[in-house]
Amino acid sequence: MVAAPASSRDRSGSRVLWTRFKRDRLAVASGVFLTLLVAAIIVGPPIATRILGHGPNDPFPYAVDIYLKPVGPFSRVPDLNTSQSNDPFDLGTAPPGTPTTVLLLGGDGPLGRDMFERLLIGGRVSLEVAFGASLLAVLIGLLLGGLAGYFGGLVDAVVSRLTDFIMAFPLLLLLILLGNTVANDITFVTLHGLLQPGVLSLILLIGLFAWFYPARIVRAEVSALKEREFVESARMIGASEWRILRTHIFPHVVPVLLAYSSFLVASNILIEAGLTFLNVGVRLPTASWGTLLTNAWGTYRNPQPYDPQRMTIWVTIFPTLAILVTAIAWTLFGEGLRRALAPRSR
Amino acid sequence: MNVAGYVLRRTAIAVVLLVGVTFLTFWFYDLTPIDPARVIIGGDPGRPIPQEQRDIVNHAIGVDRPLTTQYADWAKGVLHGDLGLAWQGLAIDPDNGLFGTSVSAAIMPATWRSLSVVGGGLVLLLALVVPIAALSASRPGSWFDRVTAGLLLVGISTHPLVVGLLLQSLQRRWHWIPWGGYCPIRKPPAGGQTFPGSLEPCYGAANWAGHLLLPWITFTVFFAALYVRVLRTTLLDVLDEPYIATARAKGASEPRVMLRHALRNAMRPILTMTGMEAGMAVSVLLYIEVVFGIGGLGRLSLQAFSGEVGYDRPMILGIVLFIGVAIIGLNLVVDLLYPVIDRRVAVGQDRRRLVVGPAA
Numbered sequence: 001m002v003a004a005p006a007s008s009r010d011r012s013g014s015r016v017l018w019t020r021f022k023r024d025r026l027a028v029a030s031g032v033f034l035t036l037l038v039a040a041i042i043v044g045p046p047i048a049t050r051i052l053g054h055g056p057n058d059p060f061p062y063a064v065d066i067y068l069k070p071v072g073p074f075s076r077v078p079d080l081n082t083s084q085s086n087d088p089f090d091l092g093t094a095p096p097g098t099p100t101t102v103l104l105l106g107g108d109g110p111l112g113r114d115m116f117e118r119l120l121i122g123g124r125v126s127l128e129v130a131f132g133a134s135l136l137a138v139l140i141g142l143l144l145g146g147l148a149g150y151f152g153g154l155v156d157a158v159v160s161r162l163t164d165f166i167m168a169f170p171l172l173l174l175l176i177l178l179g180n181t182v183a184n185d186i187t188f189v190t191l192h193g194l195l196q197p198g199v200l201s202l203i204l205l206i207g208l209f210a211w212f213y214p215a216r217i218v219r220a221e222v223s224a225l226k227e228r229e230f231v232e233s234a235r236m237i238g239a240s241e242w243r244i245l246r247t248h249i250f251p252h253v254v255p256v257l258l259a260y261s262s263f264l265v266a267s268n269i270l271i272e273a274g275l276t277f278l279n280v281g282v283r284l285p286t287a288s289w290g291t292l293l294t295n296a297w298g299t300y301r302n303p304q305p306y307d308p309q310r311m312t313i314w315v316t317i318f319p320t321l322a323i324l325v326t327a328i329a330w331t332l333f334g335e336g337l338r339r340a341l342a343p344r345s346r
Numbered sequence: 347m348n349v350a351g352y353v354l355r356r357t358a359i360a361v362v363l364l365v366g367v368t369f370l371t372f373w374f375y376d377l378t379p380i381d382p383a384r385v386i387i388g389g390d391p392g393r394p395i396p397q398e399q400r401d402i403v404n405h406a407i408g409v410d411r412p413l414t415t416q417y418a419d420w421a422k423g424v425l426h427g428d429l430g431l432a433w434q435g436l437a438i439d440p441d442n443g444l445f446g447t448s449v450s451a452a453i454m455p456a457t458w459r460s461l462s463v464v465g466g467g468l469v470l471l472l473a474l475v476v477p478i479a480a481l482s483a484s485r486p487g488s489w490f491d492r493v494t495a496g497l498l499l500v501g502i503s504t505h506p507l508v509v510g511l512l513l514q515s516l517q518r519r520w521h522w523i524p525w526g527g528y529c530p531i532r533k534p535p536a537g538g539q540t541f542p543g544s545l546e547p548c549y550g551a552a553n554w555a556g557h558l559l560l561p562w563i564t565f566t567v568f569f570a571a572l573y574v575r576v577l578r579t580t581l582l583d584v585l586d587e588p589y590i591a592t593a594r595a596k597g598a599s600e601p602r603v604m605l606r607h608a609l610r611n612a613m614r615p616i617l618t619m620t621g622m623e624a625g626m627a628v629s630v631l632l633y634i635e636v637v638f639g640i641g642g643l644g645r646l647s648l649q650a651f652s653g654e655v656g657y658d659r660p661m662i663l664g665i666v667l668f669i670g671v672a673i674i675g676l677n678l679v680v681d682l683l684y685p686v687i688d689r690r691v692a693v694g695q696d697r698r699r700l701v702v703g704p705a706a
Contacts, residue, residue: 161359161363164359164363164674165363165366165367172628172629172632173632173647173648173651173662173665173666174371174374174651176648176651176652177374177375177378177651177652177657177662178374178378266503270503270504270505273505273507273508274505274506274507274629274633277507277633277636278636278648278652279652293508297507297508297511300636300648320504320508323503323504323505323508324500324503324504327503327504328499328500328503331499331502331503332499
């Protein structure tokens with residue numbers, strides 16, 4: 001609805017949508033949660049660093065025990081980033097009088113970094129990847145699906161075959177091949193610090209993997225819309241093809257696509273975590289929810305089954321919950337949008 | 347359109363698609379900075395390979411020729427049913443040619459393992475999905491409907507990797523079923539795989555199913571939400587049809603209406619989903635095989651694609667071709683099955699118009 005010209009009819013359309021959306025309390029709650037989450041991961045990390053006095057990548061050797069098991073939530077640990085002992089195998093205790101700092105959610109693994117701050121900054125990386133990849137996929141899908149649905153014929157045949165082509169391709173495997181080889185070249189492209197290192201390559205990799213489903217939705221919508229009377233009448237008064245697409249068709253496609261993008265963001269958060277396990281994710285020491293999970297589970301080449309002596313259960317629980325709750329919130333939000341768009345669906 | 351002509355046309359399209367997919371893989375491989383000689387010779391990446399050795403290797407495997415010639419040679423081999431020799435562990439004898447593992451010999455046993463995971467997973471999935479969807483659709487909005495919807499949402503929002511690893515952690519605590527691995531149904535030849543704590547090779551139907559139980563559960567947990575949702579929506583639409591009212595008016599009981607009249611006509615979108623989610627199933631399979639240590643196609647491809655044992659081009663191409671054939675073949679079978687399940691559909695009708703998509 002954003003692209004549509006502001007007319008009184010259009011405003012009432014989006015108001016109807018909002019009235020319907022409001023009825024779904026779960027979806028509204030998800031929307032509120034996601035807004036808070038986005039705000040927290042944008043402004044949160046610098047504030048947390050300022051208040052707590054340490055950054056997300058600072059190691060605390062005294063926050064792990066002799067088995068390298070990190071401390072649990074709400075632990076005060078000596079504020080030292082290097083060992084003060086001459087024995088490499090035994091840190092001993094920190095010198096008396098060392099100032100302490102607090103790890104709100106405990107340590108993140110053998111290095112004893114702050115789990116809370118890494119969750120915040122990691123959420124930023126994960127959501128950047130999920131958002132960027134979804135945006136890329138939806139834009140490609142809108143373009144290709146729109147062309148195929150509107151012009152039909154040869155364009156449609158080409159796009160449909162291309163979709164079949166992508167579907168027949170084990171794309172995850174290709175991602176692994178590319179991620180392990182060429183993605184290194186664009187790892188450090190950060191668009192002037194806007195993105196974390198490695199995020200752009202993940203966005204490109206996942207975005208190119210996910211466009212075919214939105215393309216299919218857009219194609220179906222557009223090919224149904226172009227037969228409608230209002231398009232006929234627009235054509236009759238001499239509107240150009242581009243104008244019909246822009247002002248008569250896209251405003252109807254965009255809300256449907258928004259609902260779908262919400263699902264896409266949820267699944268991309270999961271894909272990011274999975275790719276990290278397969279060694280194709282962001283490079284350490286940058287945190288993402290995927291790399292936080294690999295702290296607990298290892299990667300596929302070096303899996304670490306859960307060992308209570310070596311790892312606290314918190315290291316698994318916090319990133320898993322972060323991914324789970326965020327993915328569910330995006331799904332419920334999308335579901336609410338979808339219901340608001342098609343009130344008769346159950 | 348008659349069935350034979352339709353199959354012929356679809357097969358022709360499939361061949362074009364497969365040529366495209368494999369050529370693209372060839373091209374991508376060429377674009378990446380992978381050194382084929384290094385994959386075959388191995389050794390310390392820091393130490394350069396002598397030029398004459400490199401020339402011998404490159405000539406023997408044919409990478410010194412133009413890309414199109416290499417592709418034509420590979421395609422000719424495929425038409426003769428030969429996927430070539432894997433580069434990993436390849437021995438080059440300048441006089442007598444090449445010796446090594448053939449790609450098809452590596453793929454075939456892996457395929458059976460992967461099929462065991464996916465096949466059993468699908469059976470478990472349907473056994474769970476059909477009753478849940480039927481109960482939910484018969485009383486939409488009931489507590490059962492809401493609770494299962496919530497649980498399934500948690501299932502699809504958790505990565506299969508995490509589900510698998512969590513199940514394994516539980517297993518490590520309680521030891522009630524095997525943690526994974528693979529036991530063939532038939533007795534393997536002497537010296538088969540043994541498991542820690544046992545000297546006997548593991549085989550037999552019960553062992554096979556026991557070792558695959560956790561992978562099947564992982565598979566089901568991920569896909570259940572999608573399938574239940576689609577089946578429930580379709581069932582709700584079908585239950586509004588006049589013929590359901592007719593059946594009820596005749597005095598058919600509710601279970602009979604659901605089983606005989608509604609479910610049968612609601613199965614079509616499930617079939618469509620199975621075809622369309624095949625690519626997704628390959629990804630999930632990969633994670634499952636990694637977590638549970640099953641040497642199937644996923645594990646095999648991960649080894650070849652991630653450079654774990656070197657970027658093995660013949661193996662990569664073999665797997666890409668094989669998975670492509672499997673996915674395209676599955677979709678063809680699904681399209682051919684439509685008229686069998688639903689008499690209103692003729693063979694060759696565009697099924698995309700019939701799909702109940704997320705936006706519908």
